[in-house]
Amino acid sequence: MSGIAAILMKYLIGLVGITIVVVIHEIGHLVTAKLNGIDVEVFSFGLGPKLLATQHKGTEYRISLFPLGGYCRLKGSDDLSQALIHKQKQFTHTEEGSLFSAHPARRVLTYLSGPIANLLFAALLYAILASLPTQVITNEAVVATTADYPSLFNNQESPAYEAGIRKGDKIIALGEIPIDDWQALETQLSESQGHEQFTIKREGATFMFMVQGTPKPEGGFRYGLTPIQELKVGSVRYGSPAYSQGLQEGDVIVSVADIPVMNQLDLLTVLNDHTEDEISITVEDTNGQKRDLHFTPGRNERGSIVLGFTLAVETKEGENTQFSIIGGILKGWNVAEETIASLRNLVSRRDADLRSEVTGMARSALMIGDITTLGFESSTVSGIRGLLYLMGVVSISLAVVNLLPIPAFDGGQVVIAGLEWITGKQMKPRTYYHLQLMGVAFVIVLFLILTLADVRHFLALRR
Numbered sequence: 001m002s003g004i005a006a007i008l009m010k011y012l013i014g015l016v017g018i019t020i021v022v023v024i025h026e027i028g029h030l031v032t033a034k035l036n037g038i039d040v041e042v043f044s045f046g047l048g049p050k051l052l053a054t055q056h057k058g059t060e061y062r063i064s065l066f067p068l069g070g071y072c073r074l075k076g077s078d079d080l081s082q083a084l085i086h087k088q089k090q091f092t093h094t095e096e097g098s099l100f101s102a103h104p105a106r107r108v109l110t111y112l113s114g115p116i117a118n119l120l121f122a123a124l125l126y127a128i129l130a131s132l133p134t135q136v137i138t139n140e141a142v143v144a145t146t147a148d149y150p151s152l153f154n155n156q157e158s159p160a161y162e163a164g165i166r167k168g169d170k171i172i173a174l175g176e177i178p179i180d181d182w183q184a185l186e187t188q189l190s191e192s193q194g195h196e197q198f199t200i201k202r203e204g205a206t207f208m209f210m211v212q213g214t215p216k217p218e219g220g221f222r223y224g225l226t227p228i229q230e231l232k233v234g235s236v237r238y239g240s241p242a243y244s245q246g247l248q249e250g251d252v253i254v255s256v257a258d259i260p261v262m263n264q265l266d267l268l269t270v271l272n273d274h275t276e277d278e279i280s281i282t283v284e285d286t287n288g289q290k291r292d293l294h295f296t297p298g299r300n301e302r303g304s305i306v307l308g309f310t311l312a313v314e315t316k317e318g319e320n321t322q323f324s325i326i327g328g329i330l331k332g333w334n335v336a337e338e339t340i341a342s343l344r345n346l347v348s349r350r351d352a353d354l355r356s357e358v359t360g361m362a363r364s365a366l367m368i369g370d371i372t373t374l375g376f377e378s379s380t381v382s383g384i385r386g387l388l389y390l391m392g393v394v395s396i397s398l399a400v401v402n403l404l405p406i407p408a409f410d411g412g413q414v415v416i417a418g419l420e421w422i423t424g425k426q427m428k429p430r431t432y433y434h435l436q437l438m439g440v441a442f443v444i445v446l447f448l449i450l451t452l453a454d455v456r457h458f459l460a461l462r463r
Contacts, residue, residue, distance in 0.1 A: 006238050010369030015068060017368050017387060019046075021118065021395045022069030025402070028117025029072040029110060030059075036106035039075035039097030046070055058097075074099045074110070083429035090426045104421035111413040115399035119332060122392040122399075127328030129388050133381055138316045139182040139227050141171040146224040149265050151272065158224025163211040165200060167228070172206075173199035182227040189213075194221045228263040232312040233283070240308025241295035242281075247309060251283040254290065258282075264311060271305050279305070335393055339400045364394070408439025 023045060033040050039058055044050070046064035053062035064070075076099030083091050094101035102110075145161035146153040171179050175197050179185050189196070194213045199206065213221030231253035236243045255261060256270045257280055281293045298306040368390045376383030403411040416435070420426055 006373075007366075010373055011365050012369065013372050013387070014365030014368035014370075017372075017391045018365055018394055019067055019069050021121070021391055021398055024121045024395065025114040025118050025398055026070050026072040028113040028115075029074070032113035033072070033074055033110045034059075036102060036110055037097065038099055038102050038106065038110055040072055041075050042071075042073040044070050044073075076100050080429060080433065084433060087430075089428055091429060104417040107417040108414050108421065111410045111417065114410050115402050118395040118399035118402075119336070122332045122335070122395040123325060123328035125328070125388045125392040125395070126331040127323050127325050129385060129392075130327050130331075131323040132385055133317070134385070136316060137183070137313045138180075139229060139313065141179050141182045141185045142228055143167070143169055143171060143182075143225045144228045144263070144265055146226060149226075149269060152265060152268055153226075156222075156224060157214065159211050159214055160198070160209075160223045160225050163198075163209045164207070165198060165209055165211070165225070166202070169200040169202050171198055171200050185225075189223060190220060192221050192223075196223070226265065228265055229311055229313075230263060231261060231267060234310045234312035237308040241297055242293065242308045245293040245295045246291075247281075247283065247293060248285070249312075250286045252285075253281055254284050255282040256280070271307075274305065332392065332396060335396045336400060339393075339397050343400070368394070406439055406442060407435040408443055412439055 026043065030040055030043050042060045042062060044062045044064050046067045047069060048065040050062040050064050053060050055061075075095065075097050079091055079094045079098050079100045082088075091100040099107060099110075143160075143165070144167040145158040145165060146156040147158040147161040148167045150156075171185055173179055174185065174188050177188060179188070192213060194215070196211050196213065198209045198211055200209065201207075211223055213223050216222050233247060233249055233251045233253070235249060236247050253261060253267065256267060257274055257276075259270050261267045261270060278294060278296050282290055283293065284290050298308065368387070371390060372383050372387040375386035402409050403414075405411045405415045407413075407416075412435070416427055416432070
């Protein structure tokens with residue numbers, strides 16, 4: 001598979017995921033509209049010219065040319081046109097089954113059903129995710145201290161170093177609790193009261209150190225420890241510069257730019273100081289043979305080097321829970337809260353990094369495909385988990401955005417129908433029409449802004 005084919009495959013995976021989420025949204029409108037006596041003229045899978053179509057109970061179900069989402073067209077456009085042509089102050093001659101002949105409460109339910117379908121779909125995805133087998137990373141609790149790498153940790157003090165712990169020590173117990181891996185140590189330290197006894201192994205001997213942690217502003221205590229990991233290559237991204245130069249799984253990196261490196265912290269230190277475009281890496285293969293690789297790595301938006309490979313990690317079976325819709329709903333609620341908080345920060349301009357990460361469909365699809373592909377490189381289950389999780393995020397995001405009280409969005413339609421329901425007065429056709437034009441204009445502008453953000457991102461990657 002060529003590099004272009006690999007990118008196209010990622011796009012395809014992402015677009016399929018986004019399309020499924022959009023179609024679920026439209027199915028919510030379709031089902032609720034029919035239950036409320038509102039006719040659905042067209043239900044389309046995809047956009048653009050229709051390729052295939054069939055009629056069923058007054059609705060044309062079609063497959064359109066571009067498989068990007070879909071739409072559900074409710075009956076009522078003729079009513080609006082006639083009201084505008086005859087300059088009517090209200091919808092007086094509505095067709096049976098028209099949106100404008102339905103009670104406002106039925107319209108509210110119809111418009112809410114799309115976002116609700118997305119929220120329920122996300123809850124289902126997260127319930128399924130909870131029941132899938134998991135593999136969690138496990139690293140030996142072999143540590144370095146922040147004092148060993150001042151440039152990486154902004155000269156942060158290390159209580160552990162001051163107490164006597166040194167780079168390469170393996171922590172085997174915290175107080176009376178045995179420590180199996182770094183993840184277990186992190187869990188125990190997150191509950192620390194600030195004073196801990198570390199039992200370590202160093203060159204075959206066992207030592208104990210009492211360490212007084214430094215309070216963190218956000219709560220808890222800092223001990224100035226970080227895990228170290230050997231530089232054994234786990235996977236190499238297909239089509240990356242490192243891949244083209246022959247870097248393989250199992251290779252061990254022994255030096256970068258002629259500087260010896262022993263662990264990932266050494267590697268990061270060298271990369272942070274590296275200013276040239278090309279980089280040289282010396283690796284040792286499984287047969288003990290050394291070879292030099294020279295290539296120009298990619299860079300991310302911040303200008304940091306992206307090498308195109310991951311380091312090998314050990315995994316173990318994680319704890320699985322049973323399929324639970326309640327658990328899925330709770331997880332979906334947490335994601336929805338994060339989405340709402342992100343929107344609030346975006347609008348209030350309190351998060352410049354967040355504004356730089358705003359994406360359109362193209363970049364979103366690529367991100368979904370990229371993360372899913374990375375998961376599949378590890379295992380089939382990891383790929384499926386990544387795809388389902390991201391589809392849940394997109395589904396919730398679509399629901400939240402559509403509930404915004406903007407004309408042409410579901411939230412705007414709910415507000416219009418809700419006001420009519422409360423006041424008992426129907427909105428004038430011309431007012432309704434102008435609000436829809438404003439909503440469509442907003443959507444077009446938003447689409448252009450997001451597309452521009454995608455273009456700027458891709459151009460930045462090419463520089």
